[in-house]
Amino acid sequence: MAQRIVVIGGGAAGIGAAGAAKGTDPSADVRVYTEFEDVGYSPCGIPYVHGREIPDFERLFMATRETYEKAGIDIHYERRVSGFSPDRKSVSVEGEGEVGYDKLIVATGFDYADPGVPGTDLGNLYYVKNIRRAIEWDKVLDGVRAAVVVEASPLGLEMVTALCHRGIETHLVDPGAWALSVATDPDIVAPVQQSWQEKGATLHFNTKLTGFAGSGNVSAVRTSGGDIACDLAVVCTQKEANTTVARAAGIKIGSAGGVIVDERMHTSAADVWSAGDCIEVPHSVTQIPIQGLSGSHAYAQGKVAGTNAAGGERRYQPVSVPWGMMAGDWMIGGVSFSETLATALGIPHVVGVAEGISRARYYPGVEKVRVKLLAEPRSLRLIGAQLVGREGIKERADFLAMAVRTGITINDFATMENVYSPPIGALNEPIALAAQNLLAGLGS
């Protein structure tokens, strides 16, 4: 008889898992439960529709319900899973009752951290997540004069940029001293912050959120620096693993608050796998578990979980976490540790910085590319990087993430070959310059 593989959650991890499971065992009965009306869309695109870079929400859908039916994946929409039992090998589905499984994949995603301040029950507090809600919120934005973005998280950075583009008076409130201060250093985000200010945004750093004020809808965000009047607040707090059902089922949760999985994405319970924002995975440098990565990570983890659950064999590796985004008029990105974070964690490191250029210095459109590299002091293995520029940031971050994983050193970068062609690349690659500067700083 065909095995039944049940997936809880219809996000990138859940859909990736379902597809991989069906691909591995085409005879399997693959069933996905989602509490929402849709699967197969890109939530990551929502800020860009709000910002009018993307003309409509319809484009964010990648697949119709029929696509999944044809692929033999049985998606149950608007069905909340209230719990599961590894002993009975069943899930409890609201409206369907107890449903048995042979293999279970938990892909319950994330929730935004509770701001933990008074006033979170007010209206016009926007948590960006579901596309149907986003379509409704987009209409609300038409009537908004002033908005406050709470926290300079990656989503926060995207939303500040989007609201500025939308012509809304935009404020950013964050307890850190600069934007995305967990992942970046101040010299990297300085141009981003300047471009936001040029777009009219007001940046409230070193500022603690203390509450939301108003009657009915929010009318001000309360902070350690005073009240900021607004019609809307976008709450972009940290992503926390949604482990409610997993925890209740006795699945082991780790130090970062996510489901503990092995490299095959198997949990502490037999025949239960997990993937995506609800799990934690080890960092490649420190081996310390981390949580709350990108949609690309979720999708890749889902494919590993789905393949293994269906009887295949696929392993997931510790992560180095390349990241990148447009923020203001700049691209920023990096991998693993910033100088600030490495210092805070007590990780020994040496640093090299360079300001290079993206094309031949005389070629139209040439722009500066700032690169910072962090390395282990003795081995000179790369352990972190940050970049800011106008193009080629994503590709360099991907490269540097592979370098962190495979142990490429500053000596390798200092002597790297690079494409030199006036319209697309400068004589000296900025990464190589940063490495050469690092070595020069060591006196070698």
Place this chain on the structure above:
Amino acid sequence: MAQRIVVIGGGAAGIGAAGAAKGTDPSADVRVYTEFEDVGYSPCGIPYVHGREIPDFERLFMATRETYEKAGIDIHYERRVSGFSPDRKSVSVEGEGEVGYDKLIVATGFDYADPGVPGTDLGNLYYVKNIRRAIEWDKVLDGVRAAVVVEASPLGLEMVTALCHRGIETHLVDPGAWALSVATDPDIVAPVQQSWQEKGATLHFNTKLTGFAGSGNVSAVRTSGGDIACDLAVVCTQKEANTTVARAAGIKIGSAGGVIVDERMHTSAADVWSAGDCIEVPHSVTQIPIQGLSGSHAYAQGKVAGTNAAGGERRYQPVSVPWGMMAGDWMIGGVSFSETLATALGIPHVVGVAEGISRARYYPGVEKVRVKLLAEPRSLRLIGAQLVGREGIKERADFLAMAVRTGITINDFATMENVYSPPIGALNEPIALAAQNLLAGLGS
């Protein structure tokens, strides 16, 4: 007494060597001989001024004569070195006579291969190299109705694109079956060739040059496929190492026709170094010497030669040769071997190809990125790659060159992490997709 370091040649290698020598030993008497009127400009920019992407030739100059004087580098312009003697430790300079040296760096660059056909003495045969000549030729181009580019070399590709942009009736003649057939496969250059045709160029592949016809100036290029009427021919034949003086001085020349150097850029003669297009260096995969690389390679080799000649210590590594350029409306690039070349050389290989995208599939400006990866059959180490797309080609080629050098495998690429952010990167990195397709083709 200060040591005298003499450099023959004022190109990227010679200037890089002079600067590194002075940096290593500031007391040294560093002297550069060039037969030309200028140093410190970018010859690589010339095709783009002809194509009007760059508005004027003045921009190609990086440094004035005064810059070098201030840096303590003594440049002798329009001084041809007719020979040198490692025994007497002297160079023969036309107009200066015998000049002694303590250390010599030979950076005599390249010549275009003689087309070896009748009619090379005609006028309006343009060999793109020197900037003063290019300024004169640019005026000639104003009166040109039809031009033939001889050979689809990297420069040939740039010149076809430039002449099309200039509104000149452009023909390309090449004995290969497609453009740049030594470095590329036909599926990679297909979009480039289509975009040239859309710009009005006529492509004559599988066509052998047999001569230049005309009286005074060229009026037709003769080929195995018939005569092509033209006012000008741009001769873009292969770059050959200019080893005339080195050979005469008894310096050992290698199998690729370049000066043989060790990893410190030292030649077969005591106290004589060499760098740039006149030398040959081993390829990182085959260890076979190759010759005729980029300005970036020349500059880096020059720095190694100059550092060591002045008493420092720097080593050069075997090359993997990342390359890239704009051709037509596309960026193409790669590293090391194409499928065609690997097959021709009998190098065992497996191949994976993918057509990915540059941004989220719904984000404005999203474009396809085609990636082809070649690997050793057993180890799955990368040995070659090619790419075509609209952005991010240079950065990926640099990454893949480092991968060839350091032994990164297809398994590493198949499981690589990537930045996913709608405006700058897709959910799936095209390199990872090509690696996954390669593995799928192996049945693993």
